[in-house]
Amino acid sequence: MAFAAFGSAPANANTGQNLRSGKIVLALLLPGLLYLAIFFMTPLVSLVITSLESPDPSGMIGSYQYGFEIQNYIGVLTDYMPQILRSFLYAIVATLLALLISYPLAYFIGVKIRRYPMIQRLAVTLVIAPFFISFLLRTIAWKQLLADGTPLMQWLHDIGLLAPSQYFIGTPAAVIFGLTYNFIPFMTLPLYTTLERFDVRLLEAGSDLYASPSKVFRKITLPISMPGIISGTLLTFIPIAGDYVNASRDFLGSSKTSMIGNMVEADFLQNLRYPAASALSVLLMAVILVLVTFYVKKSGTEDLL
Numbered sequence: 001m002a003f004a005a006f007g008s009a010p011a012n013a014n015t016g017q018n019l020r021s022g023k024i025v026l027a028l029l030l031p032g033l034l035y036l037a038i039f040f041m042t043p044l045v046s047l048v049i050t051s052l053e054s055p056d057p058s059g060m061i062g063s064y065q066y067g068f069e070i071q072n073y074i075g076v077l078t079d080y081m082p083q084i085l086r087s088f089l090y091a092i093v094a095t096l097l098a099l100l101i102s103y104p105l106a107y108f109i110g111v112k113i114r115r116y117p118m119i120q121r122l123a124v125t126l127v128i129a130p131f132f133i134s135f136l137l138r139t140i141a142w143k144q145l146l147a148d149g150t151p152l153m154q155w156l157h158d159i160g161l162l163a164p165s166q167y168f169i170g171t172p173a174a175v176i177f178g179l180t181y182n183f184i185p186f187m188t189l190p191l192y193t194t195l196e197r198f199d200v201r202l203l204e205a206g207s208d209l210y211a212s213p214s215k216v217f218r219k220i221t222l223p224i225s226m227p228g229i230i231s232g233t234l235l236t237f238i239p240i241a242g243d244y245v246n247a248s249r250d251f252l253g254s255s256k257t258s259m260i261g262n263m264v265e266a267d268f269l270q271n272l273r274y275p276a277a278s279a280l281s282v283l284l285m286a287v288i289l290v291l292v293t294f295y296v297k298k299s300g301t302e303d304l305l
Contacts, residue, residue: 062272075276130182130185260284
């Protein structure tokens with residue numbers, strides 16, 4: 001009995017210590033959990049409830065009652081299918097363009113000029129410098145630069161890239177250009193943080209083994225930088241798909257380039273079709289979640305989820 005009591009003391013002590021540790025962890029997690037519950041889960045639940053509301057029997061515009069109207073989702077799919085397809089097309093093209101521009105830039109900053117810390121820090125600062133200026137102001141600035149009659153547009157007409165009567169603002173190319181420009185930093189920074197830790201001795205080893213530069217890139221550089229590519233594409237694709245600034249007729253777009261975000265804005269603020277706007281928002285979130293999950297699993301980086 002004495003031995004049993006003696007042997008159970010450490011177990012009881014460990015149990016008590018585990019309970020105290022669990023309480024400490026719970027206390028540390030509680031502020032974050034409360035934040036997610038208040039500012040994420042509550043609006044999300046409210047959005048889903050609103051998306052299922054039905055029109056008020058009184059017929060008052062903008063007045064709805066609680067219900068279970070699945071027809072709201074079918075309606076927005078029918079009404080806004082062109083905008084849905086256009087949003088994802090623009091998002092894919094702009095993300096690919098941002099990747100093509102950002103990868104060489106991130107490689108140059110993270111690998112090529114690593115031996116010059118001062119220049120490297122300056123280059124990183126220049127990449128994040130657009131964040132110091134409002135998103136709207138940057139878009140408005142490009143609208144002024146790309147408008148008809150500006151020196152830049154006149155030069156494009158003179159060299160034949162644009163026909164004399166052709167304009168740029170309001171076209172899909174202008175919207176994709178604005179999306180690509182505004183989200184390049186979101187692609188560059190994750191790539192830079194991955195490539196900055198890249199061991200350049202692996203490149204030297206590949207060259208010593210008589211591998212061509214393209215093969216070294218495919219077999220060494222690209223696989224190592226894949227986490228940065230995945231993170232960058234997610235940080236770029238997701239906000240682009242829901243963007244409504246660049247495609248707006250007040251900025252770089254027109255009525256023919258409207259995206260999902262523009263329809264949500266119009267239904268919420270102008271048409272007072274709250275269930276339709278909510279249903280469209282929920283659909284956008286669900287489609288993005290499915291696409292992101294599929295993309296990450298296919299790329300072999302499930303730990304990023």
